[in-house]
Amino acid sequence: MYKLEFTLKQHTPIIHFQHNQKGATLRATEVKPKLDRFIIEKMNVDGKTIPKGWFIGEHEALDYKINITGNADNYEKIENDHTNSPMYFGNMGNENPPKHLKFSEILEGTTFSKHFDLCKEISKHIADFFFLNNFGSRQSKGYGSFSIEKYTMNAEEWIFPEVDTTKYLNIEFAKIAESDLKKKYILPFRKIDWFYRSLRSGINYKGLYFKSALFMYLYYQKKTQWDKKTIKAQYFNNIDQSLIEFNKKKQKNISVNIHYQ
Secondary structure, three states: OEEEEEEEEEOOOEEEOOOOOOOOOOOHHHHHHHHHHHHHHHHHHOOOOOOHHHEOOOOOOEOOEEEEEEOOOEEEEOOOOOOOOOOOOOOOOOOOOOOEEEEOOEEEEEEEEOOHHHHHHHHHHHHHHHHHOEOOEOHHHOOOEEEEEEEEEEEOOEEOOOOOOOOOOOOOOOOOOOOOHHHHHHHHHHHHHHHHHHHOOOEEEOOEEEOOHHHHHHHHHOOOOOHHHHHHHHHHHHEOHHHOEEOOOOOOOEEOOEOOO
């Protein structure tokens, strides 16, 4: 059995549904399917043929096991007003149990495989994989970010010296001089939130108003109109105002008859 051991550094909290379980952290069940697809894609790009023996049965699941452990007992509940967790709205209402933010400075991971060459492919791509993927809820907004801190590749007496283990290890990540976990991540995520709004939804906040960069690009470069304006022009400009009945006492019953061509 060939083994790859690696150490992960966590950069941003992960939103975890098992927050109340001791040591709950990055889940191998989420990592492995993503890593499988990543390795298969990279090998296809490199023009390499993937041996059938590397797959488990008829599924596109590669034949190796992965285990990740960490001391992720440091967690914080996401407040209902989301002031401590920008860009996450899953705790609104009482329908579902609330999720919490989990954070562990260092995690240890291990992969096991009986296929020596598969273990080499994992070692070749695993740094890229964690650098390009986030995990957990709202991962597209920056939550659940990890990177390879170090790793050792050994299969009994085998060592893989041709793999460049320093490719991403020398990157300088932004450091915030703050020991309080809440204060440490809240400022960066608020900045990400404002940046995301400026790109896509636009901003209308306390007198600050401007259209998003996406709107400006589509309108001025592609001569494309926002769908909202088209819908309003097509349907709501033709509302017969005499048919709108508004109950001012209850202020909730609106009857609208819309005429359109």
